[in-house]
Amino acid sequence: MNTLAEENYLKAIYHLTENDGNASTNQIASSLNTKASSVTDMLKKLADKALINYTPYQGVNLTPSGEKIALGIIRKHRLWEYFLVEKLNFKWDQVHDLAEEMEHISSEELIDRLDQFMGYPTHDPHGDPIPDCNGRFNTHELKPVSAVTINQCGVISGVRDHSSSFLQYLDKQQLTIGCKIIITDIIEYDHSVVVQTGNKEVQISREVANNLLIAL
Amino acid sequence: MNTLAEENYLKAIYHLTENDGNASTNQIASSLNTKASSVTDMLKKLADKALINYTPYQGVNLTPSGEKIALGIIRKHRLWEYFLVEKLNFKWDQVHDLAEEMEHISSEELIDRLDQFMGYPTHDPHGDPIPDCNGRFNTHELKPVSAVTINQCGVISGVRDHSSSFLQYLDKQQLTIGCKIIITDIIEYDHSVVVQTGNKEVQISREVANNLLIAL
DNA sequence: TTATTTTTTTAGATTAGTCTAAATTTTTTA
DNA sequence: TAAAAAATTTAGACTAATCTAAAAAAATAA
Known part of the structure; x- marks a missing residue:
């Protein structure tokens, strides 16, 4: 090991x-x-x-064997994050550091049983795909909101920044995984983006738009 | 830390x-x-x-502070064992080494939430008491079967040997935590003990009797 | 109560992972 | 393309945890 x-x-x-x-x-x-x-x-x-x-x-x-090990660790990290949020009711901004520790629990059998216990989730609480026990996962194409044109709509499906402060900010703006949004305006001056989510309209900075990923 | x-x-x-x-x-x-x-x-x-x-x-x-830390680790160990058996369907003889690794996950909040998630169990799969978040636990008096007299009955409530081989042996003899047993005979020659469990009668060696704990 | 055995501690070395400071290689720039 | 800057590697040292072998202390036995 x-x-x-x-x-x-x-x-x-x-x-x-x-x-x-x-x-x-x-x-x-x-x-x-x-x-x-x-x-x-x-x-x-x-x-x-x-x-x-x-x-x-x-x-x-x-190398292939290095990648296999890396994917195993990422699988563990994301499954534990899912467990912490779905079973233990942690918030999505609280789980990263915990999972950082738990991802090093070595047993494969443990993680496979955990996977089964949770119903084989495909994505972690931040929208990142969870590799299966063979290291495979679907890599759906996501785009940062900053790369989208006016009037396009999509579903929030991932983040590039996993920091608590960013995730807490998104929570406050009700921009969470699964939300349907429409890009209603892009401010030319500073590239801020105005998005409509549910009944609400929010303006987000270029930086936020860059770290927020959607599926079209 | x-x-x-x-x-x-x-x-x-x-x-x-x-x-x-x-x-x-x-x-x-x-x-x-x-x-x-x-x-x-x-x-x-x-x-x-x-x-x-x-x-x-x-x-x-x-010292008191050393004991507090020790009890915290034991609490984690036993809660993880309970989780592995009750939620992930591991057998009681499979969880010790896994819990040995998991007991070092540092977060107190994690373990307290896990405790709540499982409904505040008081004993782990081997019958050992689980300290609460303040390190307190009930220490009920258990006796090894070897110290009991003929015709006494009791409930199997703990083990002194936590090795897989001992636990697997007990499984095979249907001598598991919670079983009601009656001591029907004690062989004078080698101190083997004959116990009745449910409909079955089993003879166990002095060594086994010594490692099997019952509540009277 | 002295001698022997057992237990414990000390001394010195080793390994994994890290660091700072110096040397080397690569990249950039003028 | 030579000089300056940046990136990378090497050299040497440190800490935590371990080890073997030797020394010292405590327990046991004659």
């Missing part, structure tokens, strides 16, 4: 390389709140274990 | 001193599968933190 630190590195590398190709030492360091020199040390270790492809100075990406 | 190793030491010391007074270095070492010299090092650290009373060569016991 892998240590807690190794698991956290693999997960960070997974997220950093989700879209583009390679994760740099500095990117990893900043996403794990550690120093570049510590990262280099760990990259060597993970490369020795054949979990990442590492060429000095060139950044890294996951 | 305390490290995982510290928590495990505190828990071990708690269990070793549950009845008598002090835990010795060697007792702690053997209960944690480590060496006496490692134990000495850790005892100094725990004493510095005022979690144990330690006089070199004289063994240790917990």
